[in-house]
Amino acid sequence: MSPDVDLTTPPPGPHPLRERLLAADCRLFEAVAARRWPGGDPLLPLLSRAANHGVLWFAAAASLAATKSPRARRAAVRGVASLALASATINTLGKRSVRRPRPVLDPVPAVRRLKRQPITTSFPSGHSASAAAFAAGVALESRGWGAAVAPLAAAVAVSRVYTGVHFPSDVLAGAALGAGAAFAVRGLVPTRDALPTPGRPQQDAPALPDGTGLVVVVNKGAATSDRVRDLQDALPGAETVECEPSEVPAELQRAAARARVLGVCGGDGTVNAAAGVALRNDLPLAVLPGGTLNHFALDLGVEDAQDTVGALQRGEAVRVDVGRFSSGATHGCFLNTCSLGVYPELVRERERWSHRIGGWPAGVLAALRVLRADRHPLSVELGGTTRPLWLLFAGNGTYHHMGLAPGRRYDLADGRLDVRVVHGGRRPAVRLLAAAVAGPLTRSPAHAAVAVRRLRLDCVAPGTPLAYDGEVTDVQGEVTLDKLPQALTVYRPLST
Structure with missing residues (x-):
């Protein structure tokens, strides 16, 4: 026998604090099982079943989207995204990390028990994680809708203990993970109130x-x-x-x-x-x-x-910049964007079909038709050099990249034109997609982006379409883009 072994030291026993917590968890579970809650027997098991596979929350998201409120729609999307992240985390890490058995159902009245008992491990509660993730995601985008969804989420979490499929600590841990997933999604895609404060005067x-x-x-x-x-x-x-x-x-x-x-x-x-x-x-x-x-x-x-x-x-208002374009006798203003190349053709094609099949389907059809057509890039003279371009985009203010297209502007009075160009080449669709993914203020052989106050294009072919804020006109010869700084007063709630 090795002399390093000390026979006088007893083997380590169970951790006292852990044992006390587990015992308290079991007592609380039994207390819930022993108490009869008015209306709980028919309602809570039904809610628990309705939340299987997230069906209840997808229905709630559809109801929010049906209100046609932009804030409600964003809340619905954020809630579903948070739920998806929480569910993926629970199923890949949570359930495999702590293999805790389900509670014994003896103390639970038969009328409360689910017809189909779950076979996965008990810790943490996936239903509670999904409920908390959806509710927290909605609340981060809209406090009002979050307050409406929160009681439903809490009832689903309680139902998991009430029906005997989880210990209270399983529910608390699941809810914490769900809320964490909602905040993680906000870290990736900020809510509007988490975005930088607009610098609008x-x-x-x-x-x-x-x-x-x-x-x-x-x-x-x-x-x-x-x-x-x-x-x-x-x-x-x-x-x-x-x-x-x-x-x-x-x-x-x-x-x-x-x-x-x-x-x-x-x-x-x-x-x-x-x-x-x-x-x-x-x-x-x-x-x-x-x-x-x-x-x-x-x-x-x-x-x-x-x-x-x-x-x-x-009487709350701000001053915003107004973009301008001019080409001979043709001139106008733009509040959002102005563009040359394939996009104006896409707008015209979309208008041809929108009254027949609707706006969004017409946009998809127009993109397919324009990008598949046999065409040549636009030729313009820029800075004394003739350049072939598939697209020239000028935004009234800097667009911040969020996804595959320019996203939103934080400042409508920054005095800048956000100019992006996609250089001519044999494969316009690939180049346009690469430019969209790359985002603002980048340079590559296929695309470039800069911020300027004024831009002049020469040698633009007669009849070249120019799109501005969804409208289209024709230009030729010299085209000038510039800004009217802080020219327009617009009402806006300053607390937003």
């Missing part, structure tokens, strides 16, 4: 408590009727003028003649037209998003009628 604007002095031109082809009703209910003194898309420019001009504040409800093209009228008449602009795409409103921080109404009532 504040501007004094008329406060309209009941809307008197506000004239809102509503594009009937793009507007969302419930948002218009919400604005009318909150601002009874406001005047609303509904018109067909072709009548919008004339109605905007007439509205500007009698308005103290010019309002507009529609998509980016309609807002662009209103911005031009507001600039010419030195009027502040109030934007109510109502189209398929509302990039300017969302980057401004205006998502629905509540945001617009609150800013108008309190």
Whole structure:
């Protein structure tokens, strides 16, 4: 026998603290089993089963998305993403790390027990992780919707103990992991309140408590009727003028003649037209998003009628830059983007089909048709050198990269044009995708991105299409892009 072995030292026994915690866990489980909760027997087992495979939460996400509120839709997407991460973590690491057996069902009344008992290990609770992840994800994006979802998530977590399939500590650990997954998703894709504070300068604007002095031109082809009703209910003194898309420019001009504040409800093209009228008449602009795409409103921080109404009532506004393009007698402004190359062709192709099959399907079809067509790159003279380009994109302000396309702007008054070009080559689709993945302020043989205050292009072929805020016009010869710094006053809730 080795002399190094000390027979007088007893082998290590169970850890006292761990044993006390496990004993307390079992006592709490038995206390829940022994107590009869009013309404719990029919409801909690049903909730527990409904949450199998995340079905309950996918249904909740669909219900949020059906509200058509941008904030609710983002909350639904964030909730599902958080659930997916939590579920993947539990199933790959959690269940395999601590192989704890399920509780003994003897203390649990038969009426509460699930018809199909789970066969996986008990720690941690996957149902609780999914519930907490979804609820926390929704709450991080929208506190109001998070408060609505939280009681349901808590009930699902409690049901796992009530039906006897988990110890209380399994549920607590699962909930902690689920909440952690939601915060991890926020770390990868920040919520709007976690993004950098916009550097937009504040501007004094008329406060309209009941809307008197506000004239809102509503594009009937793009507007969302419930948002218009919400604005009318909150601002009874406001005047609303509904018109067909072709009548919008004339109605905007007439509205500007009698308005103290010019309002507009529609998509980016309609807002662009209103911005031009507001600039010419030195009027502040109030934007109510109502189209398929509302990039300017969302980057401004205006998502629905509540945001617009609150800013108008309190007189909260900011100054924003306005981009300009000119080519001979052709000129205009843009609040979002201006582009040459394949994108204007895509816009025209989309407009040909949108009234037949809808906006999003038409966009997909247009992209396929444009990128598959046998075409040559655009030829322009830039800085004294003739260059073939598949695409030239100029953003009114720096777009920050989020995904496969320019994402959103933090600052609408930074004085910069975010210019990106995709150089000509044999495979435009591959080059366009590579440029989108690379993001802003990069250079490669296929694409480049820079921030400038002014850009001049020469030798542009006659009839070359130029797209601006979803509209298309033709240019030729010299094309100049520049900025009007902080030229437009727009209402925006400053607390957003």
